[in-house]
Amino acid sequence: MAVSSSSLGSAKALACFHASYLAPRRTASSSTCPRLPSIKMCASPAPPAESRKTVWVWTENRQVMTAAVERGWSTFLFGSKDLANDWSSTARILPLYIDGLEIFDEGNKKVAAISKISSPSELQLIQPDNVEVQNTVIHFQGDWQVIPAENIVAAFQGFAGTVLAVSKNSTEAQVFLEALEQGLDGVVLKVENMDDIIKLKDYFDRRNETKSQLQLTKATVSKVEVVGMGDRVCVDLCSIMQPGEGLLVCVGSYARGMFLVHSECLETNYIASRPFRVNAGPVHAYVTVPGDKTSYLSELRSGREVIVVDQNGLWRTAIVGRVKIESRPLILVEAKESSGHDTYSIFLQNAETVALITPDRGSGGRKAIPVTSLKVGDEVLVRKQGGARHTGIEIQEFIVEK
Template sequence: MRFAWIDLREVPRPQLQAVVDAAVHARMTGVVSADAELLGTLPPTVTRVLVSAEPAAALARKPADKSADKGGKEPKGAGDAKSSGAAGTLADAGIDVLLRKFSTQDELDALAAENRAAVRMPGSGGPATGAPVTAAPVAGFVDVRDDRTLQLSCVGAMALPYTVIHFADPTKIPLEIVLAAAESAEGKLVTVVGDLEEAAIVFDVLERGSDGILFTPRSADDVFALARLLEATTPQLELSTLTVESIRHVGLGDRVCVDTCSHFEEDEGILVGSYSSGFVLCCSETHPLPYMPTRPFRVNAGALHSYTLGPDNRTNYLSEVGSGSALLAVGADGRTRRVVVGRAKLESRPLLEIRTHAEDGRLVSLTVQDDWHVRVLGPGGKVLNVTELRTGDELLGYLAQDKRHVGLPIGEFCKEV
């Protein structure tokens, strides 16, 4: 699951408290700061990441050393915290992860050694209970500027629980290399991004993307916008079986072919319907035809008045779909994914009206090009040529629960015929 750490170090001071409050309210995974006191005020629901040049053990000793310098006694329980290394002191101070920079193999080896020492098994100086003692894990930060630092980041991604990487150049090729090198790594890769647009790109690199991002917001609004980006997933749809009532040749009209920037699977297509309350799963051109090559990016979708379902439960008319639009690719099992439209082709063709009904009696209608090569999907992903459909045939479709106004769901009375 992708996540974000909010970097407070360069947030404008007048906006700092609002950004902190937004990060907590929006349930950001982590907050990064060089101010341990500030991190200590955050709730444990947030991963508190302290940027420090010092090892965990040195930080853990500081409170005790400070009291000793003043000639005072260690507070009650301090001995236990000290004996457990960084675990007790840093955790009590509200620190969950230490973030330290590395730029050489020796520095990386030192960070890896700290992490190996973070869990001390019974008999190695832990509490009398004999339970393992876990110190705050140490994350590494590396600035990738050339091949040497790129290779170092790949090694770090395999060795550390978190590897935070800043890429000096705008190309995403170095990120692809790190992702490939760390495919089997148990640790998490966190990529520094400059804005929300870059964050969206980073999450899509090599289809899997970076595990997390490190982002410096300028205001609380940026935090909430990032939260919306992180929540942007496509739903699993519950498809319904539709029964064909009638097929009618309706004459010449304009139909739309939707050419996407993605390769459809054989059981995928897009949902299209004449009414906003119901859609038929129109098949992509991934299946061979005797007279033309396959177009695995295309769906011959239907007449230009038709609705099609997109992300965020929003519909568009096919007449509105064009280059850069986003639609839902839908599989016969109801799985969905976001696809981007490369172009839409509007051409005049003979049209065919297909009228179906759902089990609850709801009417679902689809108007498509009147030609054998246009296909829809039936239960189990069965491919059906529209001109060969007969009364009683079963198609796959989706029944919407809401009416629509400018593509948005709305609970109002609306009858479509």
């Protein structure tokens, strides 16, 4: 999935060819960059579990073009070569123009073919063996998308080229990028409203796929105290969590340090495993959400997203399915980081199914310690951050929390 300098011009043009975002790899492409008539950029070597999503923009609105360029997308499709040349004079872009069902670059080199799909029989004709160019743009006719997109992902598994789908808005683009979890290689966003550009960029930013690991630190438990009753929040997700995964939570009075609270995925003798649930803490506690923000647990609703983090700091987003608030007995846990300067605290329900995640090493192989077994001297994982928050956004200001 590479392009030679002869097919796209200078290396400088290649550098600004398209914006890429990390996502699970679907293709088994080589680590080298063969000289093929493809217009997918040959990037620097990436970890084998990663590949890149491609975004092209198809529009006749200059505001849309400006919004796309500002967000790092510079490949544009035009209905004519004259229009492509005209727009190239006003912004630094890579113009491609459409002629019938074929797409050409500035040098009149054919770089992609468009396949219009309006029926299941036409969909079956789109197979890797029938594709003559490295880049295939699928243009679905009508309102149906999800199942056809899944069929395309399955059919082109292992295909060395690039498969993109034309999307009429950011929501459709998300469908194509997530089909069968791995999604197509990219999308052609055909829009005349800059809001769709902004929403699609926000979609990538929420996943923040180029920063998939958070820095966690060890903290030593300094206090465990049974306190009174409080309203605690169970967060049920639309995703399954594995041992060692949970949510980052802190009490509202100490936003500078967040505890990694384990899910209820572990089996016990008294209750069945609920790997979709985190018994996260009281209503006033903060939880980490996408965009480097926090939300009060009491403000979570069905459909919102949270950040699921594992023992090594690797994270992903998950959708909240339900929030359950009930009055339960609470435990106060305090812990100090290794330097001893900062103390963090959290309230959790006093129950065997509620646990804090431990460091990968030095915990005797345990991934989590139930709060009912927690004692002074145990090590748990926390995430350090700034001390002040305003509407969930970290800010720099003088603040005293007790």
